[in-house]
Amino acid sequence: MIIDIWDTQSYDEPLLELLHENQKVIYGYFEEEKKIDDESSRKKTWSPPRSNPFVHGYHDIQEKISALMQDRTIRVFHYTRMTDAEVDRFMGDGIIPTSLEFLEVRINRVVQEELITAEQGKEIFKRSPLHSPALYGVRKGFWTTTGAFHPTDPGVNLLLEHWGGESAYWCITGENDDELTDTLRNLGRGRIFEIHLPVADANHGNANTSLGAPIVREYARTLGFDIYPEARDITIYEPAPPSVIIRHHNEGDEKYDHFGRGYPERHDPPM
Template identity: 30%
Template sequence: MIDLWNPDTFSIELQRALEAKSQLVAEYHSEKRRLLDEQLNSSPYQSLKPNRFYSDYLWFQEHELTPILTETRIRVWHYARLLDHEVNTMQQELVPSSLEFLQKRLHEMVAMELLSQQEADQVFQESPFHSQEDIRSGRLWTVTLPLHHSAGGVSPLLESWGGESAYFWLSDRTLRAKLRKVGLPRILEIETELSDGLNAFSASSTVLEAWARKLRVSVVPKGCDLAITGCLGTAEIVRIHTEGESTFGEVGKTYPEGMSGSAT
């Protein structure tokens, strides 16, 4: 298992491929930064000029790095507010998002007397899944870079039970507040394959940014959202960080090892 943002964890095969193209990686990212600075400081304002290293860089990314990554297992991060029994269930089996799964979770909430049947019905009826099932269903959304729990992109997911599928379009403010009191914020470390070529290509951008940083180019790996789909059956939880535990506040700052020096 590797961390896309940390070259110290890269496989020998991946390191060799990157070492062979280190000059190209450094030149591309140095030129990218130069062109951006030139554009931002131009007067009158100019359009961003093309990067002369782009074609070779893209070919390397598509035809050399991506195939290696499709055979690689990586660590990703999932942010959610969960009840204890939901954590136990996820440790046994990771289940992709779906309207049916949301309904099952709501039934459990009613059985535990955490929601009334009327409240559960409202959450279900106002879920974005009804109109956005094609882009939300069958996925477990993760990020490739460990983020601190206060980061804007993940903090709403930790604040409210059920994530966007439950709270995003919920009109009842009282019910929204109730969902914010259910469960505890959790950060899940997940090991997964990258057998999906699209995911592998997206992941390769973080790898290249991390390698450029190793070469002392001024680049900060940005990471990307990654939806685990077809290979969910082979994914597994490595560790769970719950609010109140010491590591919960360290994720994205000093945890995991190498974080402070490799991705910030």
Template identity: 30%
Template sequence: MSERILDVWDVASFDPELRDMLGDHADLLRNYHATSRENLIQRELSDRTGPYPHNPFAADHIALAETLMTVMNQRIIRGWHYTRMTDVEVEQLRRDGVRLPSPASIRVRLDAQVAAGAFTAAEADALFAASPFQRGQSEIRSGRFWMVSHPLEIGDGGVELLLGNWGGEGVYFWLSDAALKARVAKLGRPRVVEVAAPLSKTPHGFSAAEAVMAAYARSLGCSVESKAFDLHVTDPLPANAILAVHTAGEPPFADLARGYPQTYVDADAGRWDELSAEIERRRR
């Protein structure tokens, strides 16, 4: 894609307009996060029976996020989709781009695997019948292609089942039959897809604003959590939105979030340890 693609966790990837807007509010970000950190420490040092300490910068911080939400909705970010796919499905993804899930799309995928000899027709029918799409969740699952805003290690518990089972939650989520579970666990290979996700096609502009604010605050030396978030697009994406497909056994799959991308640093790693050490120091 020709438009600039941002990583919400990497200030160096931000465009000049976004950096300038954040820079104009550097003092607010410093004051808000310094106060938040101190409030957390004071809360931990207290008996926790009183109200949580007030942050006088909170209202302005929320107002900035609301302003930046509009700005972020005009931008494209890199999303990370964890899944398990066959080689043929990867080729289709590269060729056709992102197509949104639905009961019909699940049926098409299952029928394709019957034709390829991976399932019998009866197994495909059983998998389709067991799908959440067929059991009351069609409305909340259809038309949403899910990603995460920050890369996760392949051993992360949040993506273990996605990488370990073909077809996504629309196939494996409520599957109880042991034989069918074994089938979907063997089909395809674990993949991580990098996607150029236009925030205008998502309802996550506010979360993206919070994430870039947190990233900028960290660049100022503030102690701030990652503000990672789940996101989904609600419209199909063209083939050029597929930036990369990483496959198990091929670099840099094993290095995701711990060396790849090179600019990624897990802002949450060790953060609570540092806070805990400061709390214990003040208790002495």
């Protein structure tokens, strides 16, 4: 069974039972949050908001949900830009986590295919933030998210618009970088991959700890609360077989254009 974090209809029976059993606490927490927000908005001078009496029970439910999620499989999405040849290799070879070595392999391939020049390839590699984790953070791993976002969403649009993702474009921001930026924008097409991921295989085995909160929030939306759904970043640090890659959508395709707005089925984007 595959669980979509944003779709309570995909939740399995044990998950739903736990949520139903704690419905009063979940409802009470969000109802109290509305009252606290209203009280704060009517204050003439600032003072700390009062605590929510349901907060401890609410966090306890999140932890229990997170524990249940450890042996589940969820659908996640990877937003990227690839050439057609790269898509074919990806669907055949499976997931290879980001690394400086793999970036070099990808650059060498598009150079050999004469899609960019050798000089451009060297410059892209030299400017990669993967060389400087102390400055730009450790970016190893294969990034996915539980959220189905439209290609224009600011959380994913740059990934879809630039070949190589953050490992390639992140540091190419200077006044004289327009040509190199255009090269990254013109290489390949935007792609969205759907992946069925065992939760235990992600985030060094700790991905489940971040899933309780968005699941409880999604359930609260079914109780009538107008709250913004949350997505979670999920990172794969080890190679994964092609069998986990379910399908992909290409820039220019109908489902790509409607992604996050009508697709996937039952996805309810926030207004």
